[in-house]
Amino acid sequence: MSLRPLTLRHALPLPFAFLSLALLAGCQQEESTNDERASESAVETADAGDRRIKVAMLQPPRSGLNPLTDDAFKLSRWSTAETLIRLDDDGSPEPFLATEWERLDPHSWRFTIRDDVTFHDGTPLTAERVVASLTAATNAAPKPRILDGVDMTIEADGDQAVIVRTAEADPLVPNRLSSPQLAILAERAYRDNGTVNPIEAGTGPFVLEEINGTQSARLDRYDDYWGERAELAGIDADYVPDGTARGAALRTGEADVVEAVPVSQVALIDPELIHEVPMPRTNTLYLNTASGPLAEPALRAAAREAVDREAIVRTVYEGRADIANGLLGPALQWADGLRTPVEGRPEAADPNGVAITLGTFTDRAELPEVAVLLEQQLEAAGFDVQQEVRQYAHIESDMLAGEFDAFILSRATMLDSGDPVAYMFSDFACEGSFNIAQLCDAEVDAALEKAADLEPGPERRQAIIDAEAAILATDAAVPMLHERVIQGEATHVAGAVRDPRERELINEHTRFIDDGAE
Numbered sequence: 001m002s003l004r005p006l007t008l009r010h011a012l013p014l015p016f017a018f019l020s021l022a023l024l025a026g027c028q029q030e031e032s033t034n035d036e037r038a039s040e041s042a043v044e045t046a047d048a049g050d051r052r053i054k055v056a057m058l059q060p061p062r063s064g065l066n067p068l069t070d071d072a073f074k075l076s077r078w079s080t081a082e083t084l085i086r087l088d089d090d091g092s093p094e095p096f097l098a099t100e101w102e103r104l105d106p107h108s109w110r111f112t113i114r115d116d117v118t119f120h121d122g123t124p125l126t127a128e129r130v131v132a133s134l135t136a137a138t139n140a141a142p143k144p145r146i147l148d149g150v151d152m153t154i155e156a157d158g159d160q161a162v163i164v165r166t167a168e169a170d171p172l173v174p175n176r177l178s179s180p181q182l183a184i185l186a187e188r189a190y191r192d193n194g195t196v197n198p199i200e201a202g203t204g205p206f207v208l209e210e211i212n213g214t215q216s217a218r219l220d221r222y223d224d225y226w227g228e229r230a231e232l233a234g235i236d237a238d239y240v241p242d243g244t245a246r247g248a249a250l251r252t253g254e255a256d257v258v259e260a261v262p263v264s265q266v267a268l269i270d271p272e273l274i275h276e277v278p279m280p281r282t283n284t285l286y287l288n289t290a291s292g293p294l295a296e297p298a299l300r301a302a303a304r305e306a307v308d309r310e311a312i313v314r315t316v317y318e319g320r321a322d323i324a325n326g327l328l329g330p331a332l333q334w335a336d337g338l339r340t341p342v343e344g345r346p347e348a349a350d351p352n353g354v355a356i357t358l359g360t361f362t363d364r365a366e367l368p369e370v371a372v373l374l375e376q377q378l379e380a381a382g383f384d385v386q387q388e389v390r391q392y393a394h395i396e397s398d399m400l401a402g403e404f405d406a407f408i409l410s411r412a413t414m415l416d417s418g419d420p421v422a423y424m425f426s427d428f429a430c431e432g433s434f435n436i437a438q439l440c441d442a443e444v445d446a447a448l449e450k451a452a453d454l455e456p457g458p459e460r461r462q463a464i465i466d467a468e469a470a471i472l473a474t475d476a477a478v479p480m481l482h483e484r485v486i487q488g489e490a491t492h493v494a495g496a497v498r499d500p501r502e503r504e505l506i507n508e509h510t511r512f513i514d515d516g517a518e
Contacts (some may be wrong), residue, residue: 060214258488290438302320306381329482
């Protein structure tokens with residue numbers, strides 16, 4: 001393990017160091033009034049550059065901030081752990097710790113690694129370290145989600161390049177390497193007992209210095225960052241799972257940035273502090289295509305026509321959601337521009353009192369409310385609806401087995417790769433592992449296969465929208481709305497990232513914009 005030399009920066013915090021200088025100048029006032037003024041100016045400059053941001057996080061870590069788990073997204077949102085690739089607003093890969101890449105053959109990719117990067121413990125980023133980090137992820141139990149079903153090997157190609165190979169041809173390898181769960185960490189992070197500790201092990205503009213269990217974490221600016229120096233001196237992150245408490249922290253100024261302000265708290269907060277971010281998450285009504293009354297396409301069409309999306313958004317979500325035009329929402333900015341009207345849907349039949357079961361779960365508080373409203377809408381259209389609402393753990397197996405005629409689910413549409421094809425395969429392909437609608441349609445499978453074979457870019461996006469149209473033509477799914485996350489930011493904060501994928505929050509450009517905030 002490499003240790004950084006003990007310097008004044010580590011021994012004494014900057015405000016106190018400069019304060020000492022100021023006091024010294026004051027003691028020597030008789031020598032030079034100009035010297036005193038210069039010292040006061042230095043103190044003011046130090047204070048402006050030594051301000052720390054207070055962040056209220058939604059959930060505490062579940063695995064001690066192990067980057068091979070979902071805790072990786074916290075490390076990413078704090079800009080301490082970085083990946084080879086990152087995604088642009090459209091979900092396309094762009095350089096990060098890798099400067100460029102090429103596809104050598106259908107199964108192999110070569111990534112060139114930056115040669116000017118050091119980890120937070122001072123050791124250099126090398127191809128060997130990239131191989132070690134990615135190999136640790138492939139060997140983890142359980143594997144990171146992004147590697148589910150993926151057989152991947154990594155080897156060094158000289159000092160500053162790696163070759164990534166997959167058993168199956170995979171055009172999404174660069175997208176996969178953008179997952180926060182595949183961050184590249186220093187050797188010191190990987191312990192002999194199999195645990196991974198990210199303290200002083202990342203490459204980002206902030207170094208993780210302290211983990212206080214499920215209470216808080218502290219990060220400081222990393223002055224040797226390979227990119228632009230962070231404008232903030234550090235991040236003080238507190239975990240505040242109670243939504244009312246997060247709202248209060250924003251109102252009172254106890255936090256500068258707050259994750260996921262509950263809708264119920266918004267009316268109590270100054271509107272200037274509230275920012276709504278479209279999420280890649282769709283609230284969808286899945287209809288059983290294989291058994292029961294809704295196996296009849298004309299009755300599925302009747303159910304689709306009965307859904308009043310606007311009423312659901314207005315009443316349940318208090319207007320803080322987006323009415324769905326398709327499976328993919330405004331978090332994917334390109335989707336709406338590629339859509340055309342769905343063709344081939346059957347004519348709706350009169351339900352004539354046919355009985356159907358409508359299921360959902362209690363874990364997401366708004367879903368039972370949606371179920372109540374949907375029951376009213378479907379019964380107004382002529383269905384006889386019986387609701388069944390349980391905790392998710394107690395309803396999932398029946399849901400996946402097709403025990404319900406209709407099921408309401410809030411579903412992430414991009415998962416970890418920034419690409420919706422995996423979600424569409426999982427939910428709507430004949431062999432999909434999360435096929436609530438029990439759909440098996442040759443045209444849908446062909447459209448999904450076509451999209452999956454294309455590399456990220458305009459052609460793949462159009463193929464994805466074509467696959468979406470094929471799915472919607474079956475009425476296996478009725479997309480109702482796209483959720484938003486409400487992010488709180490004090491008025492003196494600028495540059496907090498409003499990221500639909502929830503991978504970024506505070507970065508090197510986040511800063512304070514007034515001189516009065518503490």
